[in-house]
Amino acid sequence: MRKADLLMEKGEYFFTNGFSIFVNKVKERFELPEHVHDFYEICYVVEGSGFHYVEEETIRVSRGDLFFLPIGVSHIFRPASADPNKALVISNCIFDERLFQFLTSILPDQFGMYRFREQLLQRDNWLHMRERSGEFGLVFASLFEEFQQKRTGYETMLCGLLLQLFIQMERALESAEAPVYNRMETILRVVRERLGDKMTLADVSDAVNLGVRQLQRMIAEQLGCSFSELLLSERINLSCRLLEDAANSRRSIADIAAAVGMQDVKRFYRVFKEKTGMTPGAYRVGRGSENFVGFP
Template identity: 60%
Template structure:
């Protein structure tokens, strides 16, 4: 892999002995599981953990430095990091209006062993059982249709709200996440699914150009198929039309931006324009129809939940 100036600059600053983060800094009330969403910064040091971490790129783009690797990341990338793996995320830009937002789900090895060994072997999480027996064997993958993002959204809400039984719900959602990751690594996923690969390109293009005017015809032309075929693929795999999918992605992104305390200085109009909706009345109407509340109310609710 050819290093960019950005990457080489960081390589020159990397420490020989990264700091160690301990689970006791995060775990409380007897629950060895913690979930958060953060906007990455340049002043955080490279580190390793005495716990397991699953990281999800919620929004933005940047770099993930893992051991001796430098990986370009964008929304939808996901990483499984065992105990002792040294890493750090860095945003692409110092501009606070271009954040790299990461979701983290951390848990100790006791929970991991429980979730990956409770089911009979024939149901099991084979690769994760193998990983648990190895050191430094981290994994990278990408979601195909927002599946990891939805689970992280649910994990964060459960963790923040702490309703009755939330501990059990968190373990159930983490198990769903591990199974989804197992499926992403399965032989049938590795052999390649042309439609899934095509739709992954569509998702990536939409997410990277939400602020632009996007049309089905332009995207179909870009990937070299007809509009009807692309719409059929979308309908069969997602149950959504292109317009509905675009609407969903824009509202999902706006929810994430509104919930991020690092972006509290942005107005609702700023966020609407970032997701490609330039008519503020239309944005309010679509947002409320989808979430049941106004953008301001949504931000206020998440502000109260953020420690």
């Protein structure tokens, strides 16, 4: 799906009384669509596991992962399971560009924020990092509490906590421990280009010029899953996109199953429902409303 066709989340849906910070905590669901924002967003994985699709990358996530998403970056979280007892819980802090520019320019370069600003010179340069000892989780817990309770001075407190979170991210960049997934780009591209075909680990291994065991190890280390789990996740995510796309509204479920490499329609129905909690037909109907607004 083209980025221009994705749902656009607007800050005006969430910001009130002229204050441009919004904080929430949500259980991710399969029916939420891939989308872009006209605001900045920081997402923190509170509990559970799943996948985060950011632009053209797929990242396995679990508690402690944090993402900084600038304006216009497309993304969606998908839980690893539709089981409510295995929920993927995400805490989000969103804020507008004006506030971001203000908070990141308060201090001179020698006081901090240098690397963070350098990383974000390009509008679409999103960041992924992982906490070392719960430091991101502590700040997010305070952000959520302040936003919910709205005690005297909470607006100023939220700005201070957001600046604290920026500094924690600066420290993570300084330590050079933020995960880098560039090595996976070629592997993921090959997998996505061949989703409609029968595909084995050996096929991908040959295409990327890596040994089978080395490829298995790389996927396990960087995505935290097996090749078969990755392949199934990519196929279900692509089928979700095809079902969401109005251009495919007259396309049969069987055609969409075949397009993602699952010729057995019964198996496609079963796997889709296991992963999303609903049938492909119900998913298509649920996504049919042009007025649907989901966050994040």
